Amino acid sequence: MKRSKIISVCSFKGGTAKTSTALHFGASLAKHHKKKVLLVDFDAQANLTSGLGFDPDEHDSMAEVLKRKKGLPEVIKKTAVKNLDIVPADTWLERVEVTEPLACDRYSHEILRDILKDADYDFVIIDTPPSLCWLTESALIASQHTLICATPEFYSIKGLERLSQFIKSLGERHPLNVLGVLLSFWNIRGKNNKAFLDVIEATFPNKTLKPKIRRDIAVSEAAILGKPLFETDPDCRAAEDFRDVTKALLSNLKE
Template identity: 65%
Template sequence: MKTISVCSFKGGTAKTSISLNLGAALARFHNKRVLMVDFDAQANLTAGLGLDPDNHDSLAAVLQDTKTVGEVIVHTDHPSIDLIPADTWLERVESTGNLATDRYSHEKLKKILAPLGYDFAIIDTPPSLCWLTESSLIACDYGLVCATPEFYSIKGLQRLSYFMHYISERHPFELLGVVLSFWNSRGKNNQEFLEVIEDTFPEKVLNTKVRRDIAVSEASIHGKPVFETRPKSRAAEDFRELTQELLPKLESPCLSSTHS
């Protein structure tokens, strides 16, 4: 199983939509078995797959040794996509129970996910540089950065770059790239933003840009991937192209496996 940590420094970068629809595209169009992991206490990925976070346990229970990972995995409407939901307990899980005294608590997620037999696990992380994001990066084989062509989103990328570099020195993973969402090809500052990203993540800006599309919001309301609600939308086209661009990187030997 190859694990992808989807990260951003701030909210509003379509991180959850990218996580959800990347996983859905891998399952639907490439016959992959996908585990979606909602590791954000806001539980938007859980809701985006049509589940109520209040009715399910999260990885918090597994991290605290009160449940096994098999007990919290939920089957979705798609036969090739399973989900580990999120709940509000995740927000401070590292400061409670047995994790509070565990020096290596941030490595526990990796041990929990390692035995699972999916083709891919996709972890949707909080939009911050917190314990949950660190744990996700330690657990992953690949990182995927989400950003928007806006000043505050681009400005935060340098801090995210330092954070990811610091973790990868001890727990190697490969950066798949930076995906830009809410893209307007006629944006007047596009070139300046792309140059800043290139300086921060050299040669990592992905060719596929995810354009703004109301179809994504409509799909989340229905708790489904956009391929099911608006399969001919430009968002569905962009997510399919993004998956096609990433798949060769995902199917090649990954950096973390060469260091294991």
């Protein structure tokens, strides 16, 4: 069986369009590139889950698989997009690491990797919490690549420095490729753009993606409808941007 490309979508703070990026990267791969994609909502806020029209309170999450109560196929749900499946999130994820049997397993960070290693998909995309917690570390250990999300504002860019240190520390025991740094809510006329780009370049050299996601109300409207932009407003500028980002990331994966 061909091994899935597993990608964690990360940021150190909220409000960086991390979840929208995970959703639309996955949806674009499935819809425009005919790839078989599994989205894993690994954030207890469950925004990815609700963004695809699922009620987090009605479905089991990866928590049940981590606790060895269910197998991966039992928690996978098909979405309205062909070839795009999801493992929903729920509130149990938030403290799953302190429950049995994980609490007494010194290698608990590696369990997600073992769960996903034989997943029959072209891509597995993990939406992580906006913090450097057990869930994020487990997701990064399970992944070969990470996509980092940021916005052109001070606290988001400063958070990249801490995230970089975290990834470097993790890389000492687990090889991890930074696939790119994606900027969202981009204003081409922003007066501080160069300063922000310089900080990103210093923190993650040569990793800033050329395509960027422009601010677009259509993203929020699609989330309310529980569908990707490509279904609700395929001609909007954010949909165009996400298509360009997907092409850039596929190109980076071939390098």
